[in-house]
Amino acid sequence: MQAHERITEALQRGAAEGGALVPFMTAGYPEPDTFIETLHAVAEHADVVEIGVPFSDPMADGMTIQRSSFAAIEKGVSLRWILETLTEHREDIDTPLVLMSYLNPLLAYGYDELGAAALKAGVCGFIVPDLPFEESAAFREAMQAHGIGLVQLVTPATPADRLETLCRESRGFVYAVTITGITGGGAELPAEVTDYLENVSEVSSLPVCAGFGIRSRADVERLAGAAAGVIVGSALVEVLERGDDPRAFLAALRTP
Amino acid sequence: MQAHERITEALQRGAAEGGALVPFMTAGYPEPDTFIETLHAVAEHADVVEIGVPFSDPMADGMTIQRSSFAAIEKGVSLRWILETLTEHREDIDTPLVLMSYLNPLLAYGYDELGAAALKAGVCGFIVPDLPFEESAAFREAMQAHGIGLVQLVTPATPADRLETLCRESRGFVYAVTITGITGGGAELPAEVTDYLENVSEVSSLPVCAGFGIRSRADVERLAGAAAGVIVGSALVEVLERGDDPRAFLAALRTP
Amino acid sequence: MQAKPKEQDDAALLAALLAGELPDARGRFGAFGGRYVPETLVPALERLEAGVRDYLREPGFQEEFCHELFEWVGRPTALTPARGLSRAWGADVWLKREDLAHTGAHKINNAIGQALLAKRLGAKRVIAETGAGQHGVASAAACARIGLPCRVYMGAVDISRQAPNVDRMRRLGAEVVAVESGDKTLRAAIDEALRDWVSDPDGTYYLLGSAVGPHPYPYLVREMHRCIGDEARAQMLKQAGKLPDAVFACVGGGSNAIGLFHAFLGDPDVEIVGVEAGGIGSGLGQNAATLATGTPGVLQGSYTMILQDPNGQVQETQSVSAGLDYSGVGPEHAFLQSIGRVRYEAAGDADVLDALDEVCAEEGILTALETAHAFVGAREWARKNPGKTMLIGNSGRGDKDMSTLVQHPTTRARHAGA
Amino acid sequence: MQAKPKEQDDAALLAALLAGELPDARGRFGAFGGRYVPETLVPALERLEAGVRDYLREPGFQEEFCHELFEWVGRPTALTPARGLSRAWGADVWLKREDLAHTGAHKINNAIGQALLAKRLGAKRVIAETGAGQHGVASAAACARIGLPCRVYMGAVDISRQAPNVDRMRRLGAEVVAVESGDKTLRAAIDEALRDWVSDPDGTYYLLGSAVGPHPYPYLVREMHRCIGDEARAQMLKQAGKLPDAVFACVGGGSNAIGLFHAFLGDPDVEIVGVEAGGIGSGLGQNAATLATGTPGVLQGSYTMILQDPNGQVQETQSVSAGLDYSGVGPEHAFLQSIGRVRYEAAGDADVLDALDEVCAEEGILTALETAHAFVGAREWARKNPGKTMLIGNSGRGDKDMSTLVQHPTTRARHAGA
């Protein structure tokens, strides 16, 4: 089984159990020392964990994730450190991991080395918010060589033909951005969100996870039928920022 | 005898007695109340007294006379008030008076009325620093009608033919500006000053008085032979500004 | 000036002006003008007058001057169709863009022209006065360009309210001298510059900044600025296809206005309006509307309209714009008013601020506070004369006015709310 | 960018660029450029690209654009023979005077052009970022002129160090939003503008201020500024009678430089030099010399040279000039460097301040701190290449820099001592 298939499988399992949950956490936030500890806590209620690689210019992120990102960089968190730390604790973690990273840290690391290192660290896929499909061939091929997938993002504005391409080319799952906007925006989920997700789910043979703006049990329930799972980012990072236990927060998202 | 001839006569008398002295005081300075008192004190050691009409834009004057001028305006001193006050005390003052005024207050007063009022006030002549000869016909004629003279100023830069014209057209005396500059400037009297004054004295049939920058007995002595008299302005106004007795200062200028 | 000049034919006087017969040999525009200066300056002014006569029309000088205007000042300045204002006013409005000239106002035309003249006349140093700082900056720049040292007199009050321009002058190599006497604004600065000149009339060239002062300055400064109107007239014919029905300019000393107006004086169908600073009211001391509310007198070398009390003391002025805050005005304007060829009116501070905002919002042009006066006059005229073609002299940019403007928040902002 | 492109013929690449074949269909200049943006922006950028294709060469649009450049911006800007510098450097120096363009820098060419495009594309609102404030002011002015609401993102640090420009933007009707994230300067402002755009990609037009960002911006912005070089080349031929031996411009994002350079790329005998901010030293974080000291990477939508640490974190920069204080650079410059057609070098803060003073003293032109970098490069070149003809892009005026400049008193003042 290729690494990216582990993601797909875990999400399908989650979906079957009432909806998959993909929490997002910034690596090494709030403290690098507690990275693995936080990851374990988050993973307890997760089907897949999305780990954010901090970047100096997170152009698709709102204030919460920006803050966590800048704080982590300040404390020395880098892609290299993340992969090394994950590799060290490879044995303890069986939840499939997806790295969310802007392109430049990946480029700086070097694609050739990256695939192998990521695989060793238990990374099954990448989400690269500033790498649209047209620019992604080299990266996809380099990861594919190690069985690691590149998750494609789609949005409500994605035209139908493009949606098909993206769903076909995605690996692991399809990331359906719920709103036109950045992460952590204050906006409500739009009225048409379920129609949109149902449409994506129809086009995609992979599980579809909805992300951006999902903060509460109510949000989760609303999207339950329309997508395989949900991605919860800013709301979780806020919990981490406050120093609260992520378990309680994530458990509440799952349980009615 | 015309009014302006009184000036000439007084200066000739002074010259004969070792050099005429023409002190300059700003009217109503330092206090309007003591104008006449100050005038008496100044007149004691004067052959002719030059009284300054304060003006808002004294462009030929240095800081000392500017200050006195602005202070007097502040306290309500005007040409009208000066003429009225002098007229009230006409009997007590027999020193010939010359008014130093920029043109605009004279214009505002009205030439027609001015000649008669000035004569009544004991004014024998005018010095108008911003009225060059070419612009002066109307004023000269209006004053001449009352026997009042317009004193012409000459400077070291005045060309020979112009010097002749100015000396010929002057009334009362010829005002020989010693330096190219403004009143109260810190500059020394130039080396060639006596040559220059001797030349003016030669061209002029009227007494020549040297003005600008004359502050001390030494200055007075230096110019003694070359001009009929000297005009002392800023140095005297400084004395008045300090509240000192002008008599002592003026006496010292006269006595070796 | 003494006896009232007997009734003369206004048309004949205008014709004389257009024929170049005025200013006359005595430096007069009809009753106005002349040369009221200390005897020390008479030879200096005569030398200057000879220089003007010798050089101004000399092809070599004209060529050099035109080259500097073209290559360094950036002339011709644009003529902008003001589409937003035209819509808002129901008129066809054009702007002559002196704000685009080097250093940000028309002042540079005169500064570079006189600096070239100073060089020809063998001057060792240049002095200038400034109010808002625009002429000071222009003089500093022109002197650097020509290679002459420059000293600028500026009232202490103006120095503190126009700090950025002071820094610009210093950066451009000029020495800025704070004038602490008199009203510590423009008038005091002119007095002080004259005092400096009196002290060294031979080596010093006094680069006067407006169409004021003793002859030949009003004439000389007008000639330096006539490019404004000459260009604008040709541009109107080319771009608008016709002459304007009315021309507007703000009037402080009157240099930008006279430069713009002159080209149109001989066009009988072109109405011409100068707009002065109405300040906060019509009382003496509340404005700087010299032509609209003043009386004739002699100030700083010239017989002209001035703001004075009955004793002939020149009065302080009040205006939101430092550059119009002056108690005198160029004698040629007094003349043009006296013969009825140009109408002069006043715009009050509040209207001026509003007009400035309107120009910003409609045209994307941050005009100077001085200039905004012209827009007030134009807007009112447009109200009474719908559908007409109008030309406004946009004499300078408002960057220098930011510290004043922030005290008067705009109400016209068109925000891009999310 | 992935695998190193195999050695290609630089001449062939240059020829492709000159033939209009670059940027290619993928928005690339050789290896550089592309479109690295969130999926949400892909349709918006495709619409923009279609708009560029449909309108940019359309006669109606070109006519409207040219009219605005001529009538409102004040183009063509002058070409000034710099006589003082020529003397001082032993060269024949010419300045292309973008400082005379409306709002005081080249930025307005791009702002008005894109504002017209935004209107055609049916945008409801315009957003822009700004560093020194020049592009913000230009955008505010252009949007007022065209009648679109405008919001400007500006780093909180820049807001406090460029206060006058903030006030100008507001007065021109723009909303200025302080960016408190990241380094609180230009890079953070671009990030924030992109976030805004992601939130409303349909109604919003992002008016990017330099030749950076995702395709088609680097191309679009270059086309908006090509008037600089086209004019300058024709003016050199007319006024100097020949092409320059070398051309210089400062490089921040690279918009004024690309606009100037493009006209000369096909002239093999013309040496071309871009000058970046050398800041206080050559170490990472001490300068903004992206091309001279950076490495390839992806920043803000484009694969280009950037200043980054080994982990790919983009680094803060250091420069006395806010407008060059940026960690990236336009991809076309990275390309031109890679094929050896343009040389890029860095000028340190101290030299920059000295050069600025020299331009003030010799030419009476207060150039911008950004621009002064070009003069440092030119001066050094003149030292090594005596007697040559040189063209320098004078990209803007330094009025906005006064608060920085007063902290560095000039030593070149040529005073008019009494």
Ligand SMILES: Cc1ncc(COP(=O)(O)O)c(C=O)c1O
């Ligand atoms: C922009 C601008 N317009 C007008 C004026 C007024 O001067 P004048 O009436 O001489 O044109 C000034 C004076 O500083 C100015 O800066």
Ligand SMILES: Cc1ncc(COP(=O)(O)O)c(C=O)c1O
């Ligand atoms: C005057 C001036 N020149 C140059 C620049 C740098 O920008 P670019 O490299 O895009 O021309 C700026 C930016 O603000 C500027 O204001």
